[in-house]
Amino acid sequence: MEQMRPSSTDRGAKRAPLIRLENISKSYGPVKANRNISLEIRSGEILALLGENGAGKSTLMSILSGKSRQDSGSIFVDGELTSFRSPRDALAAGIGMVYQHFMLVEAMTVTQNLMLGQAHGILNPSAMRERVLELAARYGFEINPDAMISDLSMGERQRVEILKLLYRDCRVLILDEPTAVLTPPEIHQLFVALRRMAADGKALVFISHKMKEVLDLATEISILRRGEIVDHFLRSEVPGERELAERMIGRQMETLVEQTPAEKGEVLLELSHASCGMASDLTCSLRRGEVLAVVGVAGNGQRELVEMVTGGARPDSVKDSVRILGRNWNDFMRARMGRKSMVYIPEDRKGLATCPSLDLLDNFLLTNRNGFQNFGFLDRRHSATVTTGIMEEYQVVADGLHATAGSLSGGNLQKMVLGREFFREPSLIVAENPTQGLDIGAMEEVWRRILEARDHAGVLLVTSDLHEAMTLADTFAVMYRGRFIDVFPRSDVARVESIGLMMAGIPFDAKEAKEAVHEA
Amino acid sequence: MDGFRVVRRQAPHRWIGIVVLPAALLIALAFCSLLLLIQDKSPVEAAVVLFQGGFGSLYALQDTMLKAIPIFLCSLGVSVAFRMKVWNIGAEGQFALGGVGATWAVLTFPSLPMPLMLAVMLLCAAVAGGLWGMIPGFLKLKFGLNEIISTLMLNYIGIEFMRYLVYGPWKDPGSMGFPMTAMFPEEAIFPEVLGYVHAGLLVCVAAAVVVAVFLQRTKLGFELCAAGENPRAARYARIPYGFLLVFVLTVSGALAGMAGCVEVSATFNRLQPNLCTGYGYTAIVVAWLSRLRIPSIALFSVFLAGLLVGTDNLQVDMQVPAAFGGILEGFILLCVLAGQFFYSYTFVRTGREQGGAA
Numbered sequence A: 001m002e003q004m005r006p007s008s009t010d011r012g013a014k015r016a017p018l019i020r021l022e023n024i025s026k027s028y029g030p031v032k033a034n035r036n037i038s039l040e041i042r043s044g045e046i047l048a049l050l051g052e053n054g055a056g057k058s059t060l061m062s063i064l065s066g067k068s069r070q071d072s073g074s075i076f077v078d079g080e081l082t083s084f085r086s087p088r089d090a091l092a093a094g095i096g097m098v099y100q101h102f103m104l105v106e107a108m109t110v111t112q113n114l115m116l117g118q119a120h121g122i123l124n125p126s127a128m129r130e131r132v133l134e135l136a137a138r139y140g141f142e143i144n145p146d147a148m149i150s151d152l153s154m155g156e157r158q159r160v161e162i163l164k165l166l167y168r169d170c171r172v173l174i175l176d177e178p179t180a181v182l183t184p185p186e187i188h189q190l191f192v193a194l195r196r197m198a199a200d201g202k203a204l205v206f207i208s209h210k211m212k213e214v215l216d217l218a219t220e221i222s223i224l225r226r227g228e229i230v231d232h233f234l235r236s237e238v239p240g241e242r243e244l245a246e247r248m249i250g251r252q253m254e255t256l257v258e259q260t261p262a263e264k265g266e267v268l269l270e271l272s273h274a275s276c277g278m279a280s281d282l283t284c285s286l287r288r289g290e291v292l293a294v295v296g297v298a299g300n301g302q303r304e305l306v307e308m309v310t311g312g313a314r315p316d317s318v319k320d321s322v323r324i325l326g327r328n329w330n331d332f333m334r335a336r337m338g339r340k341s342m343v344y345i346p347e348d349r350k351g352l353a354t355c356p357s358l359d360l361l362d363n364f365l366l367t368n369r370n371g372f373q374n375f376g377f378l379d380r381r382h383s384a385t386v387t388t389g390i391m392e393e394y395q396v397v398a399d400g401l402h403a404t405a406g407s408l409s410g411g412n413l414q415k416m417v418l419g420r421e422f423f424r425e426p427s428l429i430v431a432e433n434p435t436q437g438l439d440i441g442a443m444e445e446v447w448r449r450i451l452e453a454r455d456h457a458g459v460l461l462v463t464s465d466l467h468e469a470m471t472l473a474d475t476f477a478v479m480y481r482g483r484f485i486d487v488f489p490r491s492d493v494a495r496v497e498s499i500g501l502m503m504a505g506i507p508f509d510a511k512e513a514k515e516a517v518h519e520a
Numbered sequence B: 001m002d003g004f005r006v007v008r009r010q011a012p013h014r015w016i017g018i019v020v021l022p023a024a025l026l027i028a029l030a031f032c033s034l035l036l037l038i039q040d041k042s043p044v045e046a047a048v049v050l051f052q053g054g055f056g057s058l059y060a061l062q063d064t065m066l067k068a069i070p071i072f073l074c075s076l077g078v079s080v081a082f083r084m085k086v087w088n089i090g091a092e093g094q095f096a097l098g099g100v101g102a103t104w105a106v107l108t109f110p111s112l113p114m115p116l117m118l119a120v121m122l123l124c125a126a127v128a129g130g131l132w133g134m135i136p137g138f139l140k141l142k143f144g145l146n147e148i149i150s151t152l153m154l155n156y157i158g159i160e161f162m163r164y165l166v167y168g169p170w171k172d173p174g175s176m177g178f179p180m181t182a183m184f185p186e187e188a189i190f191p192e193v194l195g196y197v198h199a200g201l202l203v204c205v206a207a208a209v210v211v212a213v214f215l216q217r218t219k220l221g222f223e224l225c226a227a228g229e230n231p232r233a234a235r236y237a238r239i240p241y242g243f244l245l246v247f248v249l250t251v252s253g254a255l256a257g258m259a260g261c262v263e264v265s266a267t268f269n270r271l272q273p274n275l276c277t278g279y280g281y282t283a284i285v286v287a288w289l290s291r292l293r294i295p296s297i298a299l300f301s302v303f304l305a306g307l308l309v310g311t312d313n314l315q316v317d318m319q320v321p322a323a324f325g326g327i328l329e330g331f332i333l334l335c336v337l338a339g340q341f342f343y344s345y346t347f348v349r350t351g352r353e354q355g356g357a358a
Helices: A057-064 A087-092 A110-115 A125-138 A154-167 A184-199 A211-217 A241-249 A302-310 A329-334 A349-353 A360-371 A380-393 A410-422 A440-455 A466-472 A493-497 A499-503 A510-519 B016-038 B043-055 B058-083 B091-108 B114-143 B147-167 B200-217 B219-229 B231-236 B241-268 B279-289 B294-318 B323-344
Strands: A019-028 A031-041 A046-050 A072-077 A080-082 A095-098 A172-176 A203-208 A220-225 A228-234 A267-276 A279-287 A291-295 A322-324 A342-345 A428-432 A458-463 A475-480 A483-489 B003-008 B192-194 B345-350
Touching: A019 A057, A031 A057, A031 A228, A046 A057, A046 A184, A046 A211, A057 A095, A057 A172, A057 A203, A087 A095, A095 A154, A110 A125, A110 A154, A125 A154, A154 A172, A154 A184, A184 A203, A184 A211, A184 A499, A203 A211, A211 A241, A267 A302, A267 A458, A279 A302, A279 A458, A279 A475, A279 A483, A291 A440, A291 A466, A302 A322, A302 A342, A302 A428, A302 A458, A322 A329, A342 A410, A349 A410, A349 B231, A360 A380, A360 A410, A360 B219, A380 A410, A410 A440, A428 A440, A440 A458, A440 A466, A458 A466, A466 A499, A475 A499, A483 A493, A493 A499, B016 B043, B016 B323, B043 B058, B043 B294, B058 B091, B058 B200, B058 B219, B058 B241, B058 B279, B058 B294, B091 B114, B091 B147, B091 B241, B091 B279, B114 B147, B114 B241, B192 B200, B200 B219, B200 B241, B200 B294, B219 B231, B219 B241, B231 B241, B241 B279, B279 B294, B279 B323, B294 B323, B323 B345
Parallel strands: A046 A203, A046 A220, A095 A172, A172 A203, A291 A458, A291 A475, A342 A428, A428 A458
Antiparallel strands: A019 A031, A019 A072, A072 A080, A220 A228, A267 A279, A267 A322, A475 A483, B003 B345
């Protein structure tokens, strides 16, 4: 993990901003995504935009990068009023964006990808290759210009994306949640490179909702809430995470969720050398009252694990490699899922857990329909009462029972999904990144609910958020390239501390772990 | 500097349906007027003839209703499948098989009393049409075959099969060589209930009520709608997608089959090769225009049936070719579909700064 560094903000007089945003507003229908946002982006600074999902970060950045247009307000580049009609205009003004999803051609080399989109007349691949090497060396990127994109790791692909912008002499680089797909060592390398760019006079905008990273990297911090910039300050003004969190949620933070071990019961889920697609040879068990956190960088087999356990995909060998609630996979999946069985809280709330265009009542019935039927007819009146009760209990803010699921914010929708699934008093809960994109308030609420559920259930928590795992887990399983690198209890402090290395594929070794900590 | 940009709407405006639909119909009529002008025919006169012919008198209205009945049943059928985003365009073939099923019932049990006879005919027609619809369902389930292709192809097979029967085994020896079955006994002919509109109308009402209750009140109907809204969520919620796929195509086919039964019984009183005149395709247009709402399906069935009747009059009065009806129908569908763009999108002026929501 990254360690804290002293910030580099104290530079005396402020330079003239490269970019100045003035009263930018943007609405999508009734939703005001941005409200009168004013912001200055200066060369040499790393500006962190911190905010929950839906706070308007992405909208603001898509305006700045020319992807969408503001309804009102002005953008000044070098003091001149400018309007961007397309990302091309923004790029010409020196503003480039690294998206969460990379836009690279997999079947081409690094150099070829850099040549794309700027073919004017004759190309000079060897000169280009030289320049790639030069840029990479300057910022400490290890990259082979002749490597195929398809052979590169996520971290390396991200470097190619950044190189693309540097190659075009971008002065302002916007990075949208750049650490989401990286291992801790890759994050470290990225941060080193970003600091060098800032020192070189580039202006960087770093979008994140991870406070630790923001504290680590940023020189200035802006906090967005409900489309407005509610706070702006220098990194040096906030000593630690707690203070930053306070400013972020705008209220004194309640005591964070405390995990105290619950009483363990019978085994609910048992994997013994289970394999499914990329996930292979997984062995672990989960008891009632336990949270088993599967951590790892996204894309290391977690999806396959979840699909196998929830019935979306068959395990490669069915014979007793997966036992759920005392039954083998085949028998369990064939049985009807009723009360006190398994529930699945998927990461994709709008694509998988709900039908966004149906209302909340219908979305409640989506998974509870078998409990509310008489001879094939649905009892909508009774289910409406129950749904209303759940909305009250879970404090779901919505425009009534007949609001469409799609109109709810991420946090409210997730609370609704939890309420809906917990209604069946499950014995086994499979939760996949359950707080992704939620604000702190909703996150705490979800965490508390999951911990409470341990009274009657075991929880398989698959998460790429280490903080979440640390908060909730009784047992950790670190996943790398489809395998569990290690499975250990919370009490094994040495192992817990080297989870970051395990996520990068380095197995635990007491001696090595110590050295690595010293190096970092 | 100024331009227009397409922006997605959060929710359709209330007035949008009221404005877009008539506008689209007018534009479609304008296109057709142009076609008439090219032929030196007066569009105004044509419009008068068209609407007089379709809706202008009690007779016209009754003729229109007679055509609207099979269109409505077929359209109700395809709309059930469309609701699950299963694209059944095989109503025409299922309709033909329904005619075959009903005729088989008459030929096999020629001496049943009237109510029982009609019930058996409807049942056999529904089974035949339903089986014909089930085939593409299985093909999609087992082999992943696209149902658009398979339902379309089965139309040709179904119609040719029906023709084979009337040209071959079922040909009435007393028909002096004409390809047709013997005339049905009186017990096998739907009686007239409203003017000379036959009891097929009651079949329509009953089918509409059953389908509406099924979709809105039953668990299976709910599952079907949910599966159409979001197939991934349906799998997540363990909705039996494969079963529903076959089920909707079967129901869809059964309803089209019932339309075939009504048509052979009440219109032709026998099975003959010109049974299929494209109601199954018009039904698809109706389902789209009505956005799958059952009351709208009824309205549009009558509207398009009226245009069909009106076009017959145009043909007689103004020597407009028969194909004109198809062209008119096609223009209407295209214009309305293009207009549906405005349900989810809107244009916004760009260039100047402006406040307010899109």
